[in-house]
Amino acid sequence: MTAREIVLKTKDVAAGYGGGDIISNISIDVEEGQIFTVIGPNGSGKSTFIKVLAGLLHTRVGGISIKDEQITPLAAPERVAKGLAYVPQEYNVFPNLTINENLRVSTEFLKRDRCATGEQRERVLNMFPEIATRLTLRAGHLSGGQRQMLAFACAMMAAPVVLLLDEPSAGLSPKFVAEIFDRIKAVNRTGLTVVMIEQNVKEALRIADTVMVLVNGATRLSVPASEIGSTHDLHKLFLG
Numbered sequence: 001m002t003a004r005e006i007v008l009k010t011k012d013v014a015a016g017y018g019g020g021d022i023i024s025n026i027s028i029d030v031e032e033g034q035i036f037t038v039i040g041p042n043g044s045g046k047s048t049f050i051k052v053l054a055g056l057l058h059t060r061v062g063g064i065s066i067k068d069e070q071i072t073p074l075a076a077p078e079r080v081a082k083g084l085a086y087v088p089q090e091y092n093v094f095p096n097l098t099i100n101e102n103l104r105v106s107t108e109f110l111k112r113d114r115c116a117t118g119e120q121r122e123r124v125l126n127m128f129p130e131i132a133t134r135l136t137l138r139a140g141h142l143s144g145g146q147r148q149m150l151a152f153a154c155a156m157m158a159a160p161v162v163l164l165l166d167e168p169s170a171g172l173s174p175k176f177v178a179e180i181f182d183r184i185k186a187v188n189r190t191g192l193t194v195v196m197i198e199q200n201v202k203e204a205l206r207i208a209d210t211v212m213v214l215v216n217g218a219t220r221l222s223v224p225a226s227e228i229g230s231t232h233d234l235h236k237l238f239l240g
């Protein structure tokens with residue numbers, strides 16, 4: 001089998017908020033079409049890492065590239081234009097705007113070349129029928145699971161190459177957890193590469209290709225998802 005192209009790469013990345021670094025020495029290679037999942041204890045730096053990827057937090061050391069193009073100096077909107085879309089862990093839709101307005105706002109800042117075309121909007125609405133049928137409803141009136149679908153749909157409006165998801169299943173009931181993971185897998189099957197942070201480890205492993213375990217801001221392990229569980233004890237990885 002020929003090796004697949006690396007679409008997103010980090011090399012020895014370190015970042016933090018104040019004096020010290022929260023994450024350090026993080027190197028990942030995400031292959032085209034993969035679901036790359038980051039798991040780890042609360043406070044281990046998962047959201048910090050994904051914010052660094054999205055360009056919301058400065059990279060202090062190391063570099064980030066998309067398809068061999070360095071994006072380390074680029075701000076968040078410029079990274080969206082390069083094909084990187086990000087769905088935050090919280091506050092990921094505007095509750096006072098309608099679904100339609102949320103979809104529009106999500107691409108308003110993009111330059112024309114990557115601007116969401118009518119075609120992409122159609123594609124997104126087909127992918128998310130629960131949203132397509134409620135365009136004039138305020139996002140604040142959606143259930144947790146529906147809101148997560150809207151946030152996901154807004155990110156898809158930019159026609160991303162890589163989708164960054166920070167805990168897409170957080171706070172959802174088991175039925176919605178399964179539904180959101182099924183949807184992530186369905187979108188991934190269309191060729192989209194996904195980097196996802198998750199606490200719902202068992203469900204996340206069901207759709208993941210590669211798993212990275214982050215503990216205290218450092219990579220403890222990065223392996224094919226199929227190896228977790230058979231050769232690695234998750235409890236030991238998290239704690240030991």
Ligand SMILES: Nc1ncnc2c1ncn2[C@@H]1O[C@H](COP(=O)(O)OP(=O)(O)OP(=O)(O)O)[C@@H](O)[C@H]1O
Pocket residue numbers: 017018022040041042043044045046047048049
């Ligand atoms: N804006 C901030 N300013 C200062 N410290 C922060 C900030 N955001 C996060 N931190 C700190 O960075 C560390 C890592 O936080 P982060 O949110 O990355 O963890 P996480 O792995 O995503 O946790 P969780 O599973 O609870 O979402 C924590 O100690 C946290 O307090």
Ligand SMILES: [Mg+2]
Pocket residue numbers: 046047048089
């Ligand atoms: Mg987090």
